[in-house]
Amino acid sequence: MAGLELLSDQGYRVDGRRAGELRKIQARMGVFSQADGSAYIEQGNTKALAVVYGPHEIRGSRARALPDRALVNCQYSSATFSTGERKRRPHGDRKSCEMGLQLRQTFEAAILTQLHPRSQIDIYVQVLQADGGTYAACVNAATLAVLDAGIPMRDFVCACSAGFVDGTALADLSHVEEAAGGPQLALALLPASGQIALLEMDARLHEDHLERVLEAAAQAARDVHTLLDRVVRQHVREASILLGD
């Protein structure tokens, strides 16, 4: 869209947010009862579902079993109606495979895989509606799902995207901002220690600005952590009420 101002003079973005403001996040754990763990998250208009099966025995060839830790297997799938233009294949294309590998890398850093040798943990993420920040939404949903499944993790994994427009770092990009073609950074953070599980950047960005964009993404991820923590505590509270504790 020519002439679309991503950041106005007063500092407002296209959807009325400020530069460092996140979209509204709503999440729920335990959406499906047949899976070991499941969660649903809405970040603005981006909706993602994550389901975890495991730890269970390795499916397929036993040769893939690792003798000292668990195998983490991720699949990223986005529904054909999730994007503005209909997608032909929900998964199996290059982008979905790449996202699956990135998710796997992220969660191998966080899950305590040494506790479950020779087993497999499956994380399946489904994007129902994509409005920017799909990787971040998937990671956040998958964190909640892994927690719901009771698989021990080092820390929450919180992710957020960030961009850079007119000398200002923007946090949590929507689809319009992503499509505008500026630099985009995706960051997955373990909040307690501040360790970065995954960092990915597209397009050109001068290295002088990198620190600011990284700090904006890290701050946004820490804000996401506050929200996810609240969701988990609420879920545990509800579960303990049902158990009569």
Place this chain on the structure above:
Amino acid sequence: MASWNEAPRLSGLGQTPGGAQEKPIELPAVAAAAAAGAAAAQVDDALTRMASVALSEAEKVYIVHGVQEDLRVDGRGCEDYRCVEVETDVVSNTSGSARVKLGHTDILVGVKAEMGTPKLEKPNEGYLEFFVDCSANATPEFEGRGGDDLGTEIANTLYRIFNNKSSVDLKTLCISPREHCWVLYVDVLLLECGGNLFDAISIAVKAALFNTSIPRVRVLEDEEGSKDIELSDDPYDCIRLSVENVPCIVTLCKIGYRHVVDATLQEEACSLASLLVSVTSKGVVTCMRKVGKGSLDPESIFEMMETGKRVGKVLHASLQSVLHKEESLGPKRQKVGFLG
């Protein structure tokens, strides 16, 4: 979220006094099931592979005996559905969407309307394209290409039940004959599998088509003869489809000597054969298909068809009333989706 259910009928309980002294009923079907099980392993049926619940012989006998007495494991009668939850307009960037939760079965359908060229043999009509995605959420066996077989089977069934003149009025989808028409891409996403997939999917497709709103377009013709398509400015000016004659599938599973409607995964594992009947709200059957590795005798088929028509009419009536009630709540209704 609108929900409806039929109260389970516990009719079998009061009728057999002194039940403890009765001898267990000898059902030849159970013995035949064990023998057929060995041969069935070679039969490649996507539906049976999906119903991957391991049941012991004792559990199977328990279910089969109960069904003969018109009493199922969760207390329903043979013709009762589980509690169904239907919600429309769940995904906002589609033309129409619906989510159906039938027991443990969870289906999400999104309809996208795109412009295309009409098919050669039907130049005055638009058309529907179905795509079913069995997501890995339902079971890890659907990872990668594992769910493709089942997805293709369900999509083919959907094509067949809509393959008649009366289900959807395709002429309303035509913009200009031989050149432009609306193509409705109906995408079904299977999120959780708890038995009775076809029924849930057909209910969701009907609800999503009810919710679909296609923008109104006008074709403007230039002096040179080149046509320009103009979209209406008003976002609420749209065509709604009439779903009066859209059929719903009723699956009847034969268990022992009786048949049940809306089988759970465990009941499907006990049944040898099922009949899929696609019924419209007036009781007209548009498609019928037998699935499963066992065989059915003709009298059973006619009985099951009659039951299917009866149950289908009630299902349609309830679904219509729920959809109209949800729509009457207007745009201010609180959307729950997966958060509720």
